[in-house]
Amino acid sequence: MLMKGSSRISGPSGSKTPPIPPRIDVLNLVGPGGIAARLRDIEDAWRAVLGWTVAPWRGSPAEAIPQHASFLANNLLWACGSYESVGQDIDDLRRLHGECAALASGEKRPGRVQIGACPVRIDDGPCGTALTASTGSHRVHCGxxxxxxxGLGEWRDLRAAQEAVLAEQAGVAA
Known part of the structure; x- marks a missing residue:
């Protein structure tokens, strides 16, 4: 205000346009619990089984991610042959790769919707696993x-079977 040519500002200072909304998918991968933390958790589990000490602090995620990836690549053969939970870890790595690839390519990942419990009979009752459907596929798979x-015809059969199980459970409970 004391400078020649300056004017008095009335109202709040700053931009009149709102900030760009954050991309949640990016924040999920770079923030706490993101890529570095997920790779670190797998590495720490492998180190525990091997009887090795937990790796020392590695700095920022940008510094840590290459070290985690290198450790996992160097010990993958051991894990495949000797580590019981390697299948789960491989699934986690595959999911993480898919998230990173989708983010890098800018593609929108299809959403998932809960569609009820699996009605397939196993031994003494229905399977009961929670089923989800993707907005990008016509297939439902029970894990x-x-x-x-x-397809649509089999989806109708699925819904009818789910309703039959619900009716049976309601009849037993009554």
């Missing part, structure tokens, strides 16, 4: 019993 439903 519990392996049952599949493809």
């Amino acid at each position: 519990g019993c392996g049952a599949r439903w493809d």
Whole structure:
């Protein structure tokens, strides 16, 4: 205000345009619990089974991620042959890769919707695994019993079977 040519500002200072909304998918990968933390958790589990000490602090995520990836690549053969939970870790790595690839390519990942419990009979009752459907596919797959439903006709059969199980459970409870 004391400078020649300056004017008095009335109202709040700053931009009149709102800030750009954050991209949640980016924040999920770079923030706490993101890529570095997920790779670190797998590495720490492998180190614990091997009887090695937990790796020392590695600095920022940008510094840590290459070290985690290098450790996992160097010990993958051991894990495949000797580590019981390697399948789960490989699934986690595959999911993480998919998230990173989708983010890098700018593609929008299809959403998932809960569609109820699996009605397939196993031994003494229904499987009961929670089923989800993707907005990008016409296929539903049960992770519990392996049952599949493809296309609209089979989806109708799935819904009818779910309703039959619900009616049966309601009749037993009454």
